[in-house]
Amino acid sequence: MSGDVSMFSDDDKPLRAKAGSSTVNGTNGHVAANGNGRHEESSPLSDGDDVPLSQTTRTKSEPTTPDVSAPRKRKKAIAYSSSSEDEMPLKVSSPSKNANSAAVPMPGALVATTVPTVNGNGKVAKGKKVNNVVSSSDDDAPIAKSKRVPAAKEKRKPPKKRVKKESDDEFGLESEDDKPIAKKKAAPAKGKRKLKEESDADDEEDDKPLKKTVTKKTPQKRAKKEESNEETPKPKTKKGKVKKGEEEEDMKKGKKKSKEEEEEEDTYKWWEQQEANGDGTEKWQTLEHNGVYFPPPYEPLPKHVKMKYNGKHVDLHVVAEEVAGFYAALIETDHAKDETFNNNFFEDFLAVLKENPPKDSTKITKFSLCDFRPMFEHFEAEKAKKKAMTTAEKKEAKAQKDALEAPYTHCVLDGRKEKVGNFRVEPPGLFRGRGDHPKKGRLKFRVQPEDITINVGEGVSTPKPNVPGKWKAVVHNKTATWLANWVENVNGNYKYVFLAAGSSIKGQSDMQKFEKARDLKNHVARVRADYTAELKSKVTQIRQRATAMYFIDKLALRAGNEKGDDEADTVGCCSLRYEHVTCEPPNFLVFDFLGKDSIRYYNRVRVDDQVFKNITIFKKDNVEGDNLFDRVDTSSLNKHLSSYMKGLTAKVFRTYNASITFQRLLDEGTPEKATVQEKLNAYNHANREVAILCNHQRAVPKTxxxxxxxxxxxxxxxxxxxxxxxxxxxxxxxxxxxxxxxxxxxxxxxxxxxxxxxxxxxxxxxxxxxxxxxxxxxxxxxxxxxxxxxxxxxxxxxxxxxxxxxxxxxxxxxxxxxxxxxxxxxxxxxxxxxxxxxxxxxxxxxxxxxxKEVALGTSKINYLDPRITAAWCKLHDVPIEKIFSKTLLTKFPWALEVDEDWKF
Structure with a gap:
């Protein structure tokens, strides 16, 4: 699926998954094309780890609360971490209804997404802003006709031409990757921080901060001349249009608006609304989109490329050939060395062969006699051809691909053009899973239009699939934020198409989530006092619940749910078993279990004497395989937590502890007089402590x-x-x-x-x-x-x-x-x-x-209030582009409004 957003949204889950199944199906949710035109999965944005620029390990300081004083030992992670749990979506009503706003008032202005009011002289009027301006660009035209009347076109000062700074390098040592670190700049005026348009993060790490472009200062005389030219109105034709020659000249001088600037003008700043937009059950009033983009059909391999069985070429049916190709593309990866993966693949491959037998009647019965290398070598050759393409050929191929996908990248929501997240339907392939998933290697079927339910507004034309077929159903559900959904065949989980991370609906959902965690500060003392007293309760169920709450609060453990036999054996607090916790007198507990995504959690920690006593009691008369908290489950625990505060769950506690710990570590550990890099190291150290607290580990990258x-x-x-x-x-x-x-x-x-x-x-x-x-x-x-x-x-x-x-x-x-x-x-x-x-x-x-063993991206995306980072950057004069990638700047525009003295 698209790398913009996961198929599963933590905050926008409108439908319930199958009972006993995980909300996230174990796939990475995104697929990247391999040399065969097939795809490999990668981690999604919203639920997975957005890999950070700098990875750092834990130091001696302890990020947990003072009650847990013992240092924790960590072992190498088994797999890459991705973290998030399910929350219901923010209920957003249409702006046209003028409901009361759930947005928190914030001072300051986001210059990057603000459209100034321009008077008749072409100058910006003071103290005025224009929201929801519809750009005149053809690129920003709505997909479907909108009833909304576009605002008048506004004049805007063209951007000054950037001049490349001359390198000081005498020896040619500096390349694009070796440019000197930019000098520290003076702090911008309060509330006036500008966000530069930057390139995407490095391909290897999606969450790499943006590199600032260093520009050469324009001489004063030349600057005055340019300013004078900019204020001079362009000669117009009789029809009032700027002459073609003048427009071409502007393009040459770099004065024409860039696509990014036009998109910024269209930004819907929902957080500045004075009226409510979050208490109703309806999320939208009008919704138009073009459905989802299906992958192209399978193209058979050349006749001379065939798999071998027992040393002889096999003439496979085209359906079986496609499935064989899925495995062939992976024979040099760790997946092909995994016994479970191989067994599951071959079982499904035999089922396909039974329905689509080889044309030459070859009987395939043993996996060990199958040789997929001829297909693999063909894929590698095709991959090499693509790599050898000229720049012009690559640009042309990309342009063709973008043209095919263009109609699906945006939708029109309540008259506003909004970006769609994962608009691509996942192509068929082999399920990878995470960790020791029992279904890895299973065949993922090709999704057809007949499998998909489309959600659009009433009275609009129904989108047509880009492949033959008809939709399973077309609904008009204003209470849902998804555009399409279907059920994948491996785990039977729902998959959704949502708006992109930077959309208004997702933004309000994120903001509400962090505000809920921030509000917990007003209740946490009472919650802690109650569960501390209940640790000595005579009622076993209450004592178990109090002990579980202690672990969730002090160790930031996930609540945990029971898993079926066909799911990976991962556990959380409520599903801990006898063997997962070991008691070491006088008061040490050793936790050792597989958490979410099969990431090993290992921690030896000192606990309160009463907690140690309780665990000893709970383990008594139990054996391996028995639940530690046999009278507590996630639903009853969350129901109890909600009695303290509306919407309080174990995940809110986890978000609160992550953010409050992060704020404290930044306040204590940021040096006042230091270089930008030293401050960045302090920031990464605090982020790393929280990542360890939340068990956001990863295997050391192969690179x-x-x-x-x-x-x-x-x-x-x-x-x-x-x-x-x-x-x-x-x-x-x-x-x-x-x-x-x-x-x-x-x-x-x-x-x-x-x-x-x-x-x-x-x-x-x-x-x-x-x-x-x-x-x-x-x-x-x-x-x-x-x-x-x-x-x-x-x-x-x-x-x-x-x-x-x-x-x-x-x-x-x-x-x-x-x-x-x-x-x-x-x-x-x-x-x-x-x-x-x-x-x-x-x-x-x-x-x-x-x-190298800590994933900083997960906490940065899901658990750390982005306003902490925005305020810290303003206070310490650190460019936020060095911390937040372009993706995160788009995801959290509302957070950039805060003043430097804002605290979680």
Whole structure:
């Protein structure tokens, strides 16, 4: 499914799943295409871990409340963590009804999504804002006709043209990935923080903060001239339209509105409403969309590509061939080494073969005689072809794909254009599951229109599927926030298509969730006093409930539900068994069990004497397999919690403890006078403590060692550059050799390291020159011009060879020749900048290494009130783009409104 949002929403679950089944079916909810055009699952956004930029491990400080004082030991996680439990969706009525708002008033203004009022002179009117402006862009046109009258087009100052900052690098060491860390900027005016339009996070880690673009300042005279030009109205034709030539000139100068700016103008700022929009049962009044996007039909493999059985090629039926291809694409992964996965796949494969036998009548009975490698090799070859495509070919392929999906990416909700989250129907494949799931390897059937129920407004045209077939049903349920749903065949769970994470409905749901957790501060003292007293109750059921509440409060355990035999054996607080908790006198408990997503929870912790006594009693006369709390279940526990506060559940406690702990750690651990990187490390440390508290662990990424190696090479490059600058300084004035700051050689930069660095650098430069030459020729070919001769490339490569021969001669001489001459003051300044860069980069490396086993994204997405981060960034002058990815900035626009003194 789409990576924008999970098929399952924690806060928007309108239908009940099958009894005894998990709400989340165990799939990752998203599929990415492999080389065969088939798909591999990846973690969803809303329920899974949004992998953070910097991963850090737990330090000696304890994130839990003071009652739990013993340090906790952690073992390596078994699988990747994803966390969230079910809550009913926020009930949102249409704005047209003018109900009272559930949004909390917040001071300040979100500049990134604010559309200024423009007067007749083309200037912004003070103190005025315009909400819900409909953009005139064709890209932002509604999918279906809307009754809403569009607002008048407004004039807007065109953005100033960005000028690329000239690199200070003398040696060509700085590439796009090696740019110097931006200088710390002055804090923006209160309530005026602007969010820059940034690129998406790195492909490897979805939650990587955005990198700020450093722009060169425009000279004062030129700036005045540009400002004057901007205020001059454009000559118009008789019809009042700007001349074509002027429009083209604006496009060249970068003055035309970007797509991102137009989308920002369309942002519906529900949190600024004065009227209610959350107490009714109806979530919308009008809803129009184009349904869901089905994957393309299966394309048979070339006739010469066949699986083998007992050494001979098998002529499979096209249906069986597709299923065989699912497994063939995975034979080099860990899944194909898993016995359960293989057994389940082969059982389903045999069922498919029974209905669709091979054309050559081959009898397939043993899995060990099946050879899928010919198919795998074909997929790898196709993958290599895609990788070898030219830039133009890749752009064209992407454009075609985007054009096919464009009608499904947005819907019109109450006259507003809103983005749809997971609009793609999951293609068929093999179920992966998480951890030791008993159904991993099972065949996921292709979803047809006849399986899907569509939810649209009354009186609008019913969307047509993009594949042959008719919808299972078309409903007009205004109390539901889903656009489509169906039941997947592996676990029998419902799957939904919801609005994207940044939509108004999801935003209000998120805000209500965190406000509910924040409100718990007014009741938590009474709850704790009651369960502490009930730990000594003479009624076993009450004593068990009090002990369970102690664990949920102090250890942030999930409530836990009973699981069926066909589900992974994961447990929570209420479903703990005899073997999951071990007593160690005088008052230590050792927890060891598989939590959600089969992540191992291991914790040795000191508890209250009465709690230790209770667990000893509960275990008495019980044996392995018996429930520890045999008289308490999740529903009765949550019902008891709701008696203290409306809507209070175990999950609210978990969200409260995560956020309140995070706020405390930030307040205590953020250094006042420090660099941005040092503050970021303090932030990641606090986030890491909460992640450990909530058991958001992950297996060490397979690419971690490679990533750390690249960072070491990059650090070596910084040191090499510093060495060359020092040597250039010595050549100008030898007295610098006696200064302690410059006299010592760079650590870890011996002769061998220098040779290795120059060789790697040379290889990169050659590769860069070849790619640049290829792109230039592709551009010339597009413009029907004659390509450059090979001699051009040969000359460039010769220049690189000559440059590195010169550097080789400089080795050991402590002399360096720069490409451009610099004064001693400039050299000293450059060395000082490199010193700061090296210091900050070392902190980043420590942060990455420390967090290799902790998933910071889950708590950041689901359990930490985003307003804590927004206020902290304003207070400590840290760009929020360094913490929140573009996805999170879109998900939490309402949180960016808070002042710097806001506290959870």
């Amino acid at each position: 971690h060692e490679q990533s750390m190696l690249k960072m070491k090479e990059k650090l070596r490059g910084f040191k090499y550059e510093r060495m060359k600058l020092r040597h250039a300084l010595f050549a100008i004035d030898s007295k610098y050799k006696k200064k302690k700051k410059y006299a010592d050689d760079e650590s870890d930069l011996d002769d061998d390291a220098i040779v290795l660095h120059e060789e790697q650098w040379k290889a990169r430069e050659i590769e860069k020159a070849e790619k640049k030459f290829q792109k230039e020729n592709e551009k010339l070919a597009e413009d029907d011009k004659k390509p450059q001769a090979d001699s051009v490339l040969k000359q460039r490569l010769k220049d690189i060879e000559d440059e590195f021969k010169r550097l080789a001669k400089e080795r050991g001489t402590k002399k360096a020749e720069l490409k451009r001459e610099k004064s001693t003051d400039k050299l000293e300044e450059s060395i000082d900048k490199l010193d700061e860069k090296i210091k900050a980069f070392k902190l980043q490396m420590q942060d990455r290494e420390a967090g």
